[in-house]
Amino acid sequence: MSEPIGSHPHEDRVFAPPAGLAADANLKADVYERAAKDRLGFWAEQAERISWSEPFTEVLDWSNPPFAKWFTGGRLNAAYNCVDRHVEAGNGDRVALHFVGEPGDTRDITYAQLKDEVSQAANALTGLGVRAGDRVVIYLPMIPEAVVAMLACARLGAPHTVVFGGFSADALASRVLDCDARLVITADGGHRRGAASPLKPAVDEALAKLGRKNPVEHVVVVRRTGQETAFDGATDVWWHEVVGGASTAHTPEAFDSEHPLYVMYTSGTTGKPKGILHTTGGYLVQTAYSFWGVFDHKPDDVYWCTADIGWVTGHSYLVYGPLANGVTQVLYEGTPDTPHKGRWWEIVQDKKVTLFYTAPTAIRTCMKWGERIPAEYDLSTLRVLGSVGESINPEAYLWYRDNIGQRKAPIVDTWWQTETGGHMITPLPGVTAAKPGSAMTPLPGISVDVVDDAGNSVPNGESGYLVVREPWPAMLRTIWGDDERYKETYWSRWEGLSLYFAGDGAKRDADGAIWLLGRVDDVMNVSGHRLSTTEIESALVSHPKVAEAAVVGAADETTGQAVVAFVILRESAADGGADLTTELAAHVRREIGPIAKPKRILVVPELPKTRSGKIMRRLLRDVAENRAIGDATTLADTTVMTQITAGLSASS
Numbered sequence: 001m002s003e004p005i006g007s008h009p010h011e012d013r014v015f016a017p018p019a020g021l022a023a024d025a026n027l028k029a030d031v032y033e034r035a036a037k038d039r040l041g042f043w044a045e046q047a048e049r050i051s052w053s054e055p056f057t058e059v060l061d062w063s064n065p066p067f068a069k070w071f072t073g074g075r076l077n078a079a080y081n082c083v084d085r086h087v088e089a090g091n092g093d094r095v096a097l098h099f100v101g102e103p104g105d106t107r108d109i110t111y112a113q114l115k116d117e118v119s120q121a122a123n124a125l126t127g128l129g130v131r132a133g134d135r136v137v138i139y140l141p142m143i144p145e146a147v148v149a150m151l152a153c154a155r156l157g158a159p160h161t162v163v164f165g166g167f168s169a170d171a172l173a174s175r176v177l178d179c180d181a182r183l184v185i186t187a188d189g190g191h192r193r194g195a196a197s198p199l200k201p202a203v204d205e206a207l208a209k210l211g212r213k214n215p216v217e218h219v220v221v222v223r224r225t226g227q228e229t230a231f232d233g234a235t236d237v238w239w240h241e242v243v244g245g246a247s248t249a250h251t252p253e254a255f256d257s258e259h260p261l262y263v264m265y266t267s268g269t270t271g272k273p274k275g276i277l278h279t280t281g282g283y284l285v286q287t288a289y290s291f292w293g294v295f296d297h298k299p300d301d302v303y304w305c306t307a308d309i310g311w312v313t314g315h316s317y318l319v320y321g322p323l324a325n326g327v328t329q330v331l332y333e334g335t336p337d338t339p340h341k342g343r344w345w346e347i348v349q350d351k352k353v354t355l356f357y358t359a360p361t362a363i364r365t366c367m368k369w370g371e372r373i374p375a376e377y378d379l380s381t382l383r384v385l386g387s388v389g390e391s392i393n394p395e396a397y398l399w400y401r402d403n404i405g406q407r408k409a410p411i412v413d414t415w416w417q418t419e420t421g422g423h424m425i426t427p428l429p430g431v432t433a434a435k436p437g438s439a440m441t442p443l444p445g446i447s448v449d450v451v452d453d454a455g456n457s458v459p460n461g462e463s464g465y466l467v468v469r470e471p472w473p474a475m476l477r478t479i480w481g482d483d484e485r486y487k488e489t490y491w492s493r494w495e496g497l498s499l500y501f502a503g504d505g506a507k508r509d510a511d512g513a514i515w516l517l518g519r520v521d522d523v524m525n526v527s528g529h530r531l532s533t534t535e536i537e538s539a540l541v542s543h544p545k546v547a548e549a550a551v552v553g554a555a556d557e558t559t560g561q562a563v564v565a566f567v568i569l570r571e572s573a574a575d576g577g578a579d580l581t582t583e584l585a586a587h588v589r590r591e592i593g594p595i596a597k598p599k600r601i602l603v604v605p606e607l608p609k610t611r612s613g614k615i616m617r618r619l620l621r622d623v624a625e626n627r628a629i630g631d632a633t634t635l636a637d638t639t640v641m642t643q644i645t646a647g648l649s650a651s652s
């Protein structure tokens with residue numbers, strides 16, 4: 001890949017870690033050298049964070065690449081590690097979950113209570129025929145039972161597949177079928193945007209649709225909203241009856257380090273979701289270590305990850321990583337603007353949150369609403385902020401730092417994927433002098449590289465493909481039921497080289513810091529110049545009137561492709577003014593260069609996003625090229641595309 005245009009960030013400040021945090025940080029600068037000197041020895045050290053009932057005999061078995069085995073011979077139980085051992089260590093009274101329901105109901109659950117509930121749920125699932133190795137689909141709102149259900153499955157060695165609550169019946173059906181689930185755990189509904197939104201009907205519809213192919217024997221239903229719910233006495237059971245009535249005594253069984261822990265489907269941003277398989281030992285080690293190091297977690301911290309459990313972040317950094325560390329954390333059911341736009345910051349203030357992890361899309365939404373809103377709350381407890389899901393535009397980074405982090409909390413911009421299972425590239429809050437917009441450096445123990453078409457490392461200052469050179473503990477083991485697709489998708493880009501192809505473009509700057517440039521599939525080629533979506537979008541968002549932006553390359557007779565931009569305006573920009581698009585095009589030209597200047601700029605009310613907040617550029621490409629809109633089933637809001645196309649035809 002040649003150098004994308006405009007490789008200079010428009011924000012040149014570098015933010016050093018606060019001195020106090022640096023002095024007391026869990027990970028200090030020496031960690032990089034230690035990890036590089038003896039990578040596998042370093043991971044063996046990290047494995048001591050976990051309780052093994054049988055010690056492992058080998059750190060990594062890479063004798064059959066790309067199929068890795070980590071901590072071979074070791075046996076453990078993931079749920080025991082996340083719950084029981086904290087109780088045994090005398091921390092049973094520590095709050096594990098500060099649950100906040102959208103309507104305002106709250107519930108604090110201690111580790112001792114969590115142990116009882118997980119044990120009850122494990123007993124109930126056993127009673128319903130679930131055995132180690134059986135798959136269980138979880139389709140729940142963000143309520144404590146979701147965490148309990150995941151841990152109960154882990155306790156039994158029954159891999160879970162969490163499907164985002166609110167995905168359509170079709171999306172649910174395809175996942176149930178793909179992972180051949182024996183049981184589904186759902187709820188009558190959940191609270192979203194001030195209303196009780198039903199869930200159970202989608203399960204009924206999905207299973208009916210599968211007809212004779214339906215593998216599910218039972219549906220366990222949590223009563224959350226109390227709304228009227230169809231109930232089939234032959235298959236359906238109430239959670240409060242089967243779990244509530246079960247014994248709190250349950251002995252966790254130890255499983256092989258490579259026992260499947262869960263199957264998670266990717267967001268489907270670029271195509272059909274892939275069922276990513278994660279196993280137990282290596283996954284738990286990497287998530288526990290990275291959570292501890294990247295968030296600098298201390299026992300008296302209060303953590304909050306806003307991700308849904310239907311996304312990998314909700315698995316690695318809401319359930320497994322944090323709970324393995326005995327964290328106290330917030331679990332919030334609803335949306336950030338219900339009943340008012342300050343809801344998140346009100347929760348931070350009430351629960352005295354110290355570590356906060358969210359996505360750039362959420363930050364840009366808050367930017368759009370304006371800084372007056374967070375300013376009304378006391379956010380002084382926050383000491384580390386995290387970002388995940390896409391590159392954080394420098395503009396959004398600075399807004400996050402100033403308005404949420406009070407100009408003192410460092411931001412960790414964590415690059416990773418469903419496939420990587422845990423953080424891969426990230427600043428360390430007590431070590432890294434961070435540059436807004438850059439994920440900076442590989443996590444100690446991880447060997448990430450940026451390479452060219454031939455698989456050679458690119459020098460500083462150049463860009464190429466992001467790859468991982470060495471296997472890592474939390475890596476995916478395969479695509480569920482499709483080893484060939486696993487090899488083909490991730491390991492065959494460079495013949496004869498064992499390089500994991502992440503699918504993202506990246507650049508190493510003059511200091512060696514890594515900047516993510518967007519999906520390789522989304523790179524635009526204008527008159528022979530390769531342009532990064534991330535850089536043009538960041539330039540647009542740096543304009544005071546723009547809240548969000550998405551750019552795509554649309555076929556163009558003269559230039560091959562032309563840049564087409566879709567922008568959402570900040571609320572303060574109202575209608576933007578008559579010459580807005582000319583103004584924005586000139587701004588991009590100034591920030592990056594003439595070649596990056598969008599040929600068309602369309603002001604839209606919303607952007608098409610997946611459930612995890614990622615922009616689906618392929619749908620925008622359909623709009624830009626005047627085609628029928630492609631598969632939009634994994635969109636968070638399926639009406640968005642109609643809103644966009646209706647608005648465009650009305651204004652043209």
Ligand code: ATP
Nearest residue numbers: 266267268269270389390391414415416417418516
């Ligand atoms: P699919 O693979 O099905 O198209 P997806 O890639 O959107 O879906 P995820 O695994 O949820 O599914 O997302 C991982 C991707 O998100 C990364 O490959 C990268 O493109 C993007 N990403 C995540 N974190 C960051 C970050 N900090 N900076 C830049 N990009 C990021």
Ligand code: MG
Nearest residue numbers: 266267417503
């Ligand atoms: Mg992906």
